[in-house]
Amino acid sequence: MLEKYSQDVKLVHKNFPLSKHKFAVMAAKAALAADKQGKFSEFNEKLFKNQKNLNDATVQKIATELSLDMARFDKDKNDPAFQKLIVRDTKEARLAGVRGVPAVYINGKLLRSRSLRAFEQMIDAELQKTK
Template sequence: MPGRADAGECHRSPRPSDSRRDALRPTAPGLKCPPNGRYCSIVTLRLAGTRRRRLVAQRSRALCATLARRSFFASVLAVTAVACVQTRQAVAAEPVRQIPLTETSIRGPQNAPVTIVEFSDFQCPYCGQAKGLVDQVLAAYPKDVRFAYKNFPLPMHPNADPAARAALAAGKQGKFWEMHDALFQQAGDLSPSAIRAIAERLRLNVATFEADMESPAVKEQLDVEVRQGKVAGVRGTPTFFINGRVAQTRSLAGFKAMIEEELKNKSG
């Protein structure tokens, strides 16, 4: 209505008389009467200003959060890119070992494009576990992978050396891999009597077998394989090389990744 000032509004009214002006003069705290007759609620204006400031602050925080997320993802992408480059550089810089395979027993096609060489210890429990991995790899790549076994008996295993010589001696009768598999199956007992029992079970000429185990030729062959391992940087067992590169991960997925990379390089 004309002449009424509602809270939260600015209202212009006709110039009243003194008595009416006194009656209309606001008495509520926070109100004032400007000279032009407009009545404003400072409280309302302050609330409106506060709402505007809150809105600006909310928008500012939202903008900052968006920028922070973008900055974070940009940083992640940058770090990932650098890591990928460093990984490729590390692979490119990794030395390829030339490991001789003369007089080495090999499973798989002789002309396979990928060669896996293992330096192993028959008394090492981890080597026994790795045998299952090798079997899986050979089954997955019957035409593309060949496997060479090198003896690397560790001094901490007293029966590892005679077991290695037993495998080499059995190889002279054409049964290296049969002895290899049997020794890993019986890794808990590699005593002389246990090794002799394996030789009998494999129907080896036991007298010749035992003589070969102690022969200078077999001992020299074992020494050669150990030296080859040391030259290649072998410090423990099992250690695998895939086309001369150290296999950092002993898993089927890790082996497959390296094999696929080698096959791609061969075909390219």
């Protein structure tokens, strides 16, 4: 999808760790640390696939599988700026009415259907407004 609209669309990820998940904040920080090594998407995908088994060991295993520099990863996970970013993203998400993840917004409008066709239709409609 991003390839098709690469000139017109930008993907922005916001953190919204759910309080019901004990390791959600830690996982968000780990994903941000992975991003510093250019592996955010891969890391985040593996986090979602392993969300029922999420703990410190799982996060470390994912980082190892992605061949991250582990010393740098462990240091970056504890960057205080990440906590500030997560708090800011969470506030923004709550103001936008987000109740769960993943939530997809296109130009501030919630995408209710997850089909590729619905994505395309909504993106095309928004792009038409700019022409």
